[in-house]
Amino acid sequence: MKALELLNIRKSYGDDLVISDLNLSLDKHQVKVLIGASGSGKSTLLRCINLLEEIDDGQIFLAGEDISEFGVSPDLVRASIGSVFQAFNLFPHLTVLQNITLAPRLVHGFSKEEAENEAQHLLARFGLSDKANQYPDLLSGGQQQRVAILRAIICKPKLLLLDEVTSALDPVLIAEVLALISELKNDGMTMLIATHEMGFARKVADEVLFLKNGEVLESGTPAQMLEDPQHLALKNFLFALEQAGRL
Numbered sequence: 001m002k003a004l005e006l007l008n009i010r011k012s013y014g015d016d017l018v019i020s021d022l023n024l025s026l027d028k029h030q031v032k033v034l035i036g037a038s039g040s041g042k043s044t045l046l047r048c049i050n051l052l053e054e055i056d057d058g059q060i061f062l063a064g065e066d067i068s069e070f071g072v073s074p075d076l077v078r079a080s081i082g083s084v085f086q087a088f089n090l091f092p093h094l095t096v097l098q099n100i101t102l103a104p105r106l107v108h109g110f111s112k113e114e115a116e117n118e119a120q121h122l123l124a125r126f127g128l129s130d131k132a133n134q135y136p137d138l139l140s141g142g143q144q145q146r147v148a149i150l151r152a153i154i155c156k157p158k159l160l161l162l163d164e165v166t167s168a169l170d171p172v173l174i175a176e177v178l179a180l181i182s183e184l185k186n187d188g189m190t191m192l193i194a195t196h197e198m199g200f201a202r203k204v205a206d207e208v209l210f211l212k213n214g215e216v217l218e219s220g221t222p223a224q225m226l227e228d229p230q231h232l233a234l235k236n237f238l239f240a241l242e243q244a245g246r247l
Helices: 044-050 074-078 096-106 114-124 141-153 169-187 199-206 222-227 230-244
Strands: 005-012 017-027 031-035 056-062 081-084 159-163 191-194 207-212 215-220
Touching: 005 044, 017 044, 017 191, 017 215, 031 044, 031 056, 044 114, 044 159, 044 191, 081 141, 096 141, 096 207, 114 141, 141 159, 169 191, 169 199, 191 199, 199 222, 207 222, 207 230, 215 222, 215 230
Parallel strands: 031 191, 031 207, 081 159, 159 191
Antiparallel strands: 005 017, 005 056, 207 215
């Protein structure tokens, strides 16, 4: 059984076709990375998977269950999917510990003690124990994003979606966040990641998919995609990144 399977996904905004008959599958413990220029459909695709956007056609299966079927509760689906976006989206009036333990307590039925014990374990493992009782605005951007990722994984989701989680960070802070994600890969977390960080894609991806105009134009191992691209559009994309010093 696939951890995630997308069949012929289509999504439009008016006359603008954003996702075009896209197929994608993800095995348990696998990490796939989506690359492509802004507007290629990466973020929209992730938002369709966690049902923040409604698809126009196709099917989405999470661990064999059709979550795109009419009547499926988006809240129940999202309880099984961890999602982290470009903006940290931490609650500013809650401490780090309170941010991380909110969903376990309110959605997953953890007791306050169970949630806090699990949160403290994660904070200790990833070097954030001393931030537990601080508020988000006292943290660096990298620390905030790491907290957002811990909040997404505390309930052990079936799938973790990461959408350009380093785009607002400087290089030092990017390294902090990417180290955490690499650790999650080593733990066997199933992940679908959209990124412009090609070095990161090379390090963590089992497969890289290049999107343009809502279609997967080319896919393969990081080495194949980044060192021997076949499609002209991918070659042009990588050349543009190289010219910008981002490859």
